[in-house]
Amino acid sequence: MSYNHELVSLSVGAIATIGLYTILYRENKFYRFFEHLFLGLASGWALVALWTETLKVMWWDKMLGSAAADGNQAAMGYWPYVMLLPVGLLGYTVFSKKHNWLSRIPIGIILGFYSGQQFNAWTNRYIPQISGSMKSIIPTAGFFKPDPNTLNPALGPVKGDLYGSEALNNLIFVLTILCVLSYFLFSFDVKSKVIKNASLAGRWLLMIGFGAIFGTTVMMRFSLLIDRMYFIWIEFIKQGILHIK
Amino acid sequence: MELLAQLAPKTFWNAQNGSGELFIKIILGLLVSTGIVVALFKTPNQLRRWVITAVTFFSGLFYVLFWIYPTPINRQPDEAPRNVLEGFSFWLSDAQPVVADLTNIIAAFLIGLGIYSLLRVHLGRIGKQQRDWQFSVVLIAGMVIMVIFGYVDWYMRLDPANAKMAGSGYVGWTFWQFGRDLLFNGLLQNMDAGMFSIVAFYILSAAYRAFRARSVEATILLVTALIVMLSLMGLIEYFWAQGVDGMHLSNNFKLDNVARWLRANVQTPAIRGIDFGVGIGLLSMGVRLWLNLEKTGGSN
Amino acid sequence: MAITDPAANKSLGEKLQSVPKPVLYLVLFMLAAIPLFFPVKLPNKPIDASVEMFTNVMALPEGSTVLVESDWTNSTRGESMGEMEALLRILMRKKVKFVVYTIADPQAPQVSRDTIRKIADEEAKAGRYRYKPFEDYLVLGYYPNGEGTASAINNKFVSIVSGKKDWPENSAPRDVSLSPVLKGIKSVADFKYLIVVTASSTTNTVLERITKVPMMFMVTGVMVPETTTYYASGQIKGFCGGVKGVYDLETLMENGLNVEGPNKIVSEKSTEVIPGFPGMQNTGKGMAYYPSLHFALFLLILAVVTGNVGMFLAKRKGA
Numbered sequence: 001m002s003y004n005h006e007l008v009s010l011s012v013g014a015i016a017t018i019g020l021y022t023i024l025y026r027e028n029k030f031y032r033f034f035e036h037l038f039l040g041l042a043s044g045w046a047l048v049a050l051w052t053e054t055l056k057v058m059w060w061d062k063m064l065g066s067a068a069a070d071g072n073q074a075a076m077g078y079w080p081y082v083m084l085l086p087v088g089l090l091g092y093t094v095f096s097k098k099h100n101w102l103s104r105i106p107i108g109i110i111l112g113f114y115s116g117q118q119f120n121a122w123t124n125r126y127i128p129q130i131s132g133s134m135k136s137i138i139p140t141a142g143f144f145k146p147d148p149n150t151l152n153p154a155l156g157p158v159k160g161d162l163y164g165s166e167a168l169n170n171l172i173f174v175l176t177i178l179c180v181l182s183y184f185l186f187s188f189d190v191k192s193k194v195i196k197n198a199s200l201a202g203r204w205l206l207m208i209g210f211g212a213i214f215g216t217t218v219m220m221r222f223s224l225l226i227d228r229m230y231f232i233w234i235e236f237i238k239q240g241i242l243h244i245k
Numbered sequence: 246m247e248l249l250a251q252l253a254p255k256t257f258w259n260a261q262n263g264s265g266e267l268f269i270k271i272i273l274g275l276l277v278s279t280g281i282v283v284a285l286f287k288t289p290n291q292l293r294r295w296v297i298t299a300v301t302f303f304s305g306l307f308y309v310l311f312w313i314y315p316t317p318i319n320r321q322p323d324e325a326p327r328n329v330l331e332g333f334s335f336w337l338s339d340a341q342p343v344v345a346d347l348t349n350i351i352a353a354f355l356i357g358l359g360i361y362s363l364l365r366v367h368l369g370r371i372g373k374q375q376r377d378w379q380f381s382v383v384l385i386a387g388m389v390i391m392v393i394f395g396y397v398d399w400y401m402r403l404d405p406a407n408a409k410m411a412g413s414g415y416v417g418w419t420f421w422q423f424g425r426d427l428l429f430n431g432l433l434q435n436m437d438a439g440m441f442s443i444v445a446f447y448i449l450s451a452a453y454r455a456f457r458a459r460s461v462e463a464t465i466l467l468v469t470a471l472i473v474m475l476s477l478m479g480l481i482e483y484f485w486a487q488g489v490d491g492m493h494l495s496n497n498f499k500l501d502n503v504a505r506w507l508r509a510n511v512q513t514p515a516i517r518g519i520d521f522g523v524g525i526g527l528l529s530m531g532v533r534l535w536l537n538l539e540k541t542g543g544s545n
Numbered sequence: 546m547a548i549t550d551p552a553a554n555k556s557l558g559e560k561l562q563s564v565p566k567p568v569l570y571l572v573l574f575m576l577a578a579i580p581l582f583f584p585v586k587l588p589n590k591p592i593d594a595s596v597e598m599f600t601n602v603m604a605l606p607e608g609s610t611v612l613v614e615s616d617w618t619n620s621t622r623g624e625s626m627g628e629m630e631a632l633l634r635i636l637m638r639k640k641v642k643f644v645v646y647t648i649a650d651p652q653a654p655q656v657s658r659d660t661i662r663k664i665a666d667e668e669a670k671a672g673r674y675r676y677k678p679f680e681d682y683l684v685l686g687y688y689p690n691g692e693g694t695a696s697a698i699n700n701k702f703v704s705i706v707s708g709k710k711d712w713p714e715n716s717a718p719r720d721v722s723l724s725p726v727l728k729g730i731k732s733v734a735d736f737k738y739l740i741v742v743t744a745s746s747t748t749n750t751v752l753e754r755i756t757k758v759p760m761m762f763m764v765t766g767v768m769v770p771e772t773t774t775y776y777a778s779g780q781i782k783g784f785c786g787g788v789k790g791v792y793d794l795e796t797l798m799e800n801g802l803n804v805e806g807p808n809k810i811v812s813e814k815s816t817e818v819i820p821g822f823p824g825m826q827n828t829g830k831g832m833a834y835y836p837s838l839h840f841a842l843f844l845l846i847l848a849v850v851t852g853n854v855g856m857f858l859a860k861r862k863g864a
Contacts, residue, residue: 012427017435045651074261082275109351116305214466311700345697505593
């Protein structure tokens with residue numbers, strides 16, 4: 001009997017998935033078994049990828065260089081890369097009671113690089129959004145904007161002015177963002193009635209944002225479940241066992 | 246890309262692959278860096294904070310300078326800098342990928358910290374035969390088996406004679422390839438997906454029990470969530486559109502138009518406002534980390 | 546004294562609020578699974594962001610190259626794999642080369658290799674050109690420090706490919722700098738687009754550090770609201786979000802844009818006719834999962850409404 005790898009692979013995957021789903025009934029040993037197996041496999045794979053995808057290519061091969069082979073050019077070896085080994089291993093001193101301060105050195109290097117990037121990161125991420133939030137609220141044409149798909153061609157194209165309906169939308173946009181920002185004024189006591197009411201409105205408007213986040217999050221979580229159902233019912237049972245395409 | 250194909254010129258910082266000079270320099274480099282690390286072990290208490298502050302500050306200073314210092318425009322591969330100022334800008338530009346490499350390598354070494362921690366905890370549990378130690382055996386066994394199959398499979402694929410393994414149809418596959426595929430695709434990937442999908446049940450149950458219109462805010466959240474979820478359903482959108490199709494003004498009340506209006510004029514600015522707050526927090530945290538103004542607990 | 550059954554004294558409102566969890570789970574389980582056996586094309590109106598993404602990708606000239614950041618694994622297969630498959634189908638049919646890299650997860654490069662191979666086999670089976678590794682696409686692998694890598698990509702792209710190897714078909718690994726995919730690529734600006742397919746916040750990492758190439762995102766549902774703000778400010782040129790986004794792309798690939806017909810999809814920004822790929826395999830996970838999504842979302846809405854009706858009835862009885 002020949003080995004049907006695809007069927008075996010589907011079978012172990014289906015059994016593992018059902019084993020994990022037993023948690024929905026209650027905590028049990030099947031779930032704990034598969035949970036621990038998952039953690040073991042994931043950390044094992046992380047160790048494999050750590051060397052094969054990262055350290056070997058970025059550190060070992062660069063340190064030792066390579067000879068020309070299999071159509072690849074030769075590369076020089078850069079010996080300073082070896083100095084990163086003791087620096088990286090300093091991180092493991094976190095387990096020592098006496099020397100755990102040394103583990104902050106490699107962490108400090110990475111955090112230092114990360115925090116130095118924050119200035120550039122902040123400007124690239126938020127300046128376009130700040131400028132995009134400055135919308136015009138003064139209309140320059142009539143109230144209703146004609147629909148370009150149904151507009152009578154004899155009337156000419158839709159003008160580049162700001163129509164009243166668009167200006168109203170922009171006003172709602174600007175007011176929303178101001179109200180939401182006023183809600184986050186926690187550093188000082190707000191006495192003004194205007195800001196207090198804006199803050200209250202901001203809280204309500206924030207709920208609209210959270211409602212949208214909830215709706216799309218639900219879609220994502222259900223998609224993951226539907227995908228698992230597809231795997232079990234269609235890929236495993238229908239196609240794998242019953243051979244129905 | 247032609248630059249990479251040429252062998253880099255010989256400098257003090259490099260040597261030919263396999264040469265004695267390279268091995269001697271590597272050993273000397275290792276000795277020097279180990280000596281520095283050993284010296285750090287002997288650092289007096291009052292200097293420790295300054296060592297960490299200096300390391301963090303100079304690391305961050307590189308990227309701050311990289312951001313504010315003028316960058317070379319239309320720099321040609323063999324172009325030499327005209328003066329010291331331009332030379333510094335060339336150096337910053339050339340050093341950034343090396344710095345990214347260094348960060349990648351140090352981060353990779355630190356990932357091993359998590360694995361080491363996991364091993365310590367679970368081997369400890371097995372050694373002391375604590376409660377449910379058998380599951381720790383499963384974890385360690387899974388890790389070891391994955392590492393063995395992963396490395397053997399990777400090593401076999403490096404051999405030019407096994408090049409066909411990378412193609413489809415299991416051509417040239419041996420026990421090791423089938424084993425790795427079973428562990429990775431069969432078990433790991435499916436369990437990964439299974440874990441995440443369990444949340445769907447909890448979301449349904451939590452929404453049913455806790456999502457109540459008890460206040461104005463909760464009602465707004467509820468109504469918005471309902472509109473968004475309805476707008477994600479193409480079938481509902483279609484039937485809703487049939488119901489309001491007519492005069493142009495009423496087209497504004499089609500579900501996709503209502504959802505689009507909410508998205509563009511209320512949802513986007515609301516989330517943008519939250520984002521601005523988060524951004525300012527991140528920026529201030531970045532400054533505090535860079536200047537080591539964060540007061541952390543534990544020994545120094 | 547007679548023993549009274551506590552359940553019998555429950556009002557309608559209380560009963561509506563106390564449906565047992567196993568019942569909810571079982572109903573969800575069935576509603577998620579049964580529609581999968583009856584795949585049907587449901588009507589769909591793609592959102593503006595999906596339309597713009599489709600327009601931009603379809604406008605790519607043959608032989609151009611795009612950079613793809615693939616930061617997803619099978620944990621989000623339901624959405625991310627559908628997005629990746631739709632993108633790969635368009636890129637392969639338009640004969641656009643692509644370079645794939647990862648900054649989020651060490652599992653991601655292998656997952657993306659498997660997906661690319663699957664779509665390449667599908668195209669070859671349909672009699673079209675079969676994409677070959679190293680000749681038509683590259684997978685650079687995993688880079689653990691995402692922030693540094695993204696900065697290096699923007700500053701000096703050639704540095705991140707230095708020393709990297711990939712496997713040509715039936716051959717030993719070779720230096721990627723020798724691949725025809727990277728011919729003419731000196732900086733990230735030489736790519737037509739950077740397309741990020743992700744299930745995590747690597748979109749922020751990329752947005753903050755890469756400025757020299759236009760970007761498009763393919764994200765999971767939970768990130769759609771945040772990604773919408775970037776789209777609204779013009780920082781990205783389109784995005785695809787969740788199963789709805791996947792189905793939007795599949796619908797556009799099937800029906801085209803502004804193409805006359807019973808299922809005409811009209812773009813509000815342009816009248817340009819984009820034919821799509823009629824007669825080819827365009828549907829995948831989007832079409833397969835969309836009906837089940839309808840039923841699951843409907844169940845959630847029903848559960849929330851039932852709970853609230855129960856709460857109001859119980860309040861009225863108590864008042």
